[in-house]
Amino acid sequence: MSGEAKHTTPAxxxxxxxxxxxxxxxxxxxxxxxxxxQVVDSVNLKVSAGRTLGLVGESGSGKSVTCLAALGLLxxxxxxxxxxxxxxxxxxxxxxxxxxxxxxxxxVAMVFQDPMVSLNPVRTIGWQISESIFxxxxxxxxxxxxxxxxxxxxxxxxxxxxxxxxxxxQFSGGMSQRAMIAMAIACQPKLLIADEPTTALDxxxxxxxxxxxxxxxxxxxxxLILITHDLxxxxxxxxxxxxxxxxxxxxxAQVLDLFDAPLHHYTLGLLNSLPRVDRKxxxxxxxxxxxxxxxxxxxxxxxxxxxxxxxxxxxxTRPEFTDISATHRVACKHxxxxxx
Amino acid sequence: MTRYILIKILRSFxxxxxxxxxxxxxxxxxxxxxxxxxxxGTPEATLDVFRVKWGIDKSMIEQxxxxxxxxxxxxxxxxxxxxxxxxxxxxxxxxxTLLLGGVTFSISVVIGVVLGAIAALKHGTFxxxxxxxxxxxxxxxxxxxxxxxxxxxxxxQLRWLPTAGASTWQHIILPATTLxxxxxxxxxxxxxxxxxxxxxQSYMRTARAKGASRFRQIAWHALPNAAIPTVTVIxxxxxxxxxxxxxxxxxxxxxxxxxxxxTAVGVRDFAVVQLFILMVAxxxxxxxxLVDILYGYLDPRISVTGDSK
Ligand SMILES: Nc1ncnc2c1ncn2[C@@H]1O[C@H](COP(=O)(O)OP(=O)(O)OP(=O)(O)O)[C@@H](O)[C@H]1O
Ligand SMILES: [Mg+2]
Numbered sequence: 001m002s003g004e005a006k007h008t009t010p011a012x013x014x015x016x017x018x019x020x021x022x023x024x025x026x027x028x029x030x031x032x033x034x035x036x037x038q039v040v041d042s043v044n045l046k047v048s049a050g051r052t053l054g055l056v057g058e059s060g061s062g063k064s065v066t067c068l069a070a071l072g073l074l075x076x077x078x079x080x081x082x083x084x085x086x087x088x089x090x091x092x093x094x095x096x097x098x099x100x101x102x103x104x105x106x107x108v109a110m111v112f113q114d115p116m117v118s119l120n121p122v123r124t125i126g127w128q129i130s131e132s133i134f135x136x137x138x139x140x141x142x143x144x145x146x147x148x149x150x151x152x153x154x155x156x157x158x159x160x161x162x163x164x165x166x167x168x169x170q171f172s173g174g175m176s177q178r179a180m181i182a183m184a185i186a187c188q189p190k191l192l193i194a195d196e197p198t199t200a201l202d203x204x205x206x207x208x209x210x211x212x213x214x215x216x217x218x219x220x221x222x223x224l225i226l227i228t229h230d231l232x233x234x235x236x237x238x239x240x241x242x243x244x245x246x247x248x249x250x251x252x253a254q255v256l257d258l259f260d261a262p263l264h265h266y267t268l269g270l271l272n273s274l275p276r277v278d279r280k281x282x283x284x285x286x287x288x289x290x291x292x293x294x295x296x297x298x299x300x301x302x303x304x305x306x307x308x309x310x311x312x313x314x315x316x317t318r319p320e321f322t323d324i325s326a327t328h329r330v331a332c333k334h335x336x337x338x339x340x
Numbered sequence: 341m342t343r344y345i346l347i348k349i350l351r352s353f354x355x356x357x358x359x360x361x362x363x364x365x366x367x368x369x370x371x372x373x374x375x376x377x378x379x380x381g382t383p384e385a386t387l388d389v390f391r392v393k394w395g396i397d398k399s400m401i402e403q404x405x406x407x408x409x410x411x412x413x414x415x416x417x418x419x420x421x422x423x424x425x426x427x428x429x430x431x432x433x434x435x436x437t438l439l440l441g442g443v444t445f446s447i448s449v450v451i452g453v454v455l456g457a458i459a460a461l462k463h464g465t466f467x468x469x470x471x472x473x474x475x476x477x478x479x480x481x482x483x484x485x486x487x488x489x490x491x492x493x494x495x496x497q498l499r500w501l502p503t504a505g506a507s508t509w510q511h512i513i514l515p516a517t518t519l520x521x522x523x524x525x526x527x528x529x530x531x532x533x534x535x536x537x538x539x540x541q542s543y544m545r546t547a548r549a550k551g552a553s554r555f556r557q558i559a560w561h562a563l564p565n566a567a568i569p570t571v572t573v574i575x576x577x578x579x580x581x582x583x584x585x586x587x588x589x590x591x592x593x594x595x596x597x598x599x600x601x602x603t604a605v606g607v608r609d610f611a612v613v614q615l616f617i618l619m620v621a622x623x624x625x626x627x628x629x630l631v632d633i634l635y636g637y638l639d640p641r642i643s644v645t646g647d648s649k
Contacts, residue, residue, distance in 0.1 A: 068545075071549065073545055073548060073549055097554075101551045101552070101553060102551060103551070104548070104549055104550065104551040105549060105550035105551035105552075106551060109549070110549050112542060112545065112546065112549075114542060117541065117542040117543065118542045118543055118545070118546045119543055119546065120543040120546070120547070120561055120565070121543070121565065121639075121640070121641060122564045122565055122568075122638070122639065122640060123561075123564075128546075131550060131552070132550050132551070135550060135551050135552060136551060167640040167641070169640070169641045180546075183546075183550070
């Protein structure tokens with residue numbers, strides 16, 4: 001693939017052991033008419049090539065904003081107030097616009113949450129996909145057109161030859177999602193962030209898209225970040241998981257550890273609200289209340305108002321991370337295994 | 341496509357017919373043209389000769405049928421004044437009106453769209469506020485007032501530009517500026533809001549995420565979308581432009597059809613007034629038809645073909 005040649009080599013500092021993509025202490029605020037609100041608070045994430053990080057949390061917990069901020073795609077009201085975003089040994093928050101444009105769509109790509117509105121209504125699907133190829137790989141018109149059709153075949157869009165000429169309004173939700181994925185993988189990125197790629201799709205299509213993503217991940221040895229609020233999706237597709245609550249990561253673990261031995265009470269609440277064949281949903285143990293909006297974040301543990309296991313020490317100061325093992329850590333003063 | 345356009349064209353003819361009919365009867369209800377030509381003391385016998393000659397001795401309904409059937413023969417009647425064909429009299433003036441309108445329209449569209457787009461791209465900055473203040477000022481000032489201001493400044497005070505007539509190229513500057521400022525102001529406002537709306541859309545973020553340059557994002561992703569509502573609005577401004585030019589031609593003694601119209605109304609020269617209004621209506625209807633076609637071409641979601649699902 002000629003695109004390979006254009007990929008930048010890692011900076012001297014990068015070593016094999018270091019993860020491909022690492023978000024460190026990232027904080028994001030939005031300027032709203034009612035003042036500045038902090039939406040993301042010192043978030044850490046990492047993912048290596050060939051692995052899938054599942055980012056899970058209720059609606060409004062800051063999953064999308066974290067990833068958008070990391071790629072410099074925030075809305076104009078949003079600002080990063082601190083942290084680093086290391087990709088291949090370089091800090092994405094420090095490189096200039098031109099450099100960033102070369103990386104985006106080429107080495108790092110993102111599939112947005114709402115595919116129907118993320119496609120340009122006045123351009124054909126084919127035009128939009130081949131634009132990535134044209135921008136980063138310098139293929140001829142014919143070669144780009146051929147590659148576009150290949151990509152549509154790859155993501156399972158039937159009649160690809162005629163569908164490249166169609167407009168987004170002629171595509172269903174599932175097909176738009178696939179087209180967005182095709183656009184994102186057009187240049188064989190090293191990192192793909194998929195924001196709720198299966199929400200609002202019916203179950204069979206959901207499964208197909210997840211399988212497609214994990215096939216692509218293996219085929220291209222990508223690092224994949226999968227954003228979802230559905231632990232079922234995590235169980236199916238993720239290797240590692242980060243659980244977010246109210247703008248913070250509260251627990252990180254490998255997927256099996258998280259399901260076997262969740263430590264944060266919020267994680268447990270999420271798990272308990274997941275329907276399972278071997279257990280009826282216990283209404284009482286599902287989380288009471290709703291996730292707070294950023295204006296109502298409390299100073300201590302942000303889950304404290306909804307948590308049944310807290311005491312005075314939970315309020316006031318932010319709970320630090322406790323490492324339970326090399327891969328499992330939790331930000332809670334009374335984690336599950338200790339308190340139960 | 342053809343079916344859709346055909347229906348549109350049929351509807352246009354219906355509209356034209358209504359306009360022609362309304363103007364015909366309103367004009368005749370407004371008074372007897374005979375008294376705008378002859379003084380009061382003229383003997384009735386003489387007046388009757390002219391009534392017969394002009395065809396206004398017959399009943400209104402009869403006159404109406406003669407008028408409409410003559411239109412289909414390409415005869416728009418004769419002027420009560422110099423007895424020439426109304427068509428010849430109006431067409432003599434049309435080139436000057438087209439010149440003024442064409443120059444004004446094209447310059448205003450370019451200036452309005454460019455300034456509107458700049459204001460949107462620099463949203464909330466000094467540029468945005470400056471452009472919008474100027475646009476609102478230009479847009480909300482009555483054109484005759486603006487005309488007087490410009491005449492005071494550039495003709496009487498500075499003595500740079502002529503105010504009346506059309507003999508040199510400098511003569512077009514003041515009338516075109518007066519008309520154009522208002523038009524450009526409203527186009528700038530519409531372009532800005534259309535552009536702001538587009539810039540907020542998720543697909544603009546997609547373009548950024550693909551690595552498209554800022555220029556490419558604007559030229560290839562934003563503008564084609566912003567053009568859709570803007571084209572409609574610009575199309576509708578054409579009617580306004582014609583109305584405005586009637587006033588402006590009079591203020592600046594520009595020898596165009598608009599000024600002719602004002603004179604003809606004053607003396608109840610039926611044929612000339614009717615033909616002028618028929619022409620204006622046809623122009624506006626044609627412009628709307630063109631906008632419709634262009635709209636379908638710009639927006640793939642509008643099915644003009646009628647064969648997509
Ligand atoms: N442009 C914006 N202006 C102001 N606040 C914003 C903006 N975008 C997001 N937010 C706020 O940031 C917080 C986090 O939003 P985010 O979209 O990251 O949530 P999420 O975890 O992705 O949720 P979901 O599952 O619904 O996608 C929310 O409280 C939201 O209101
Ligand atoms: Mg989201």
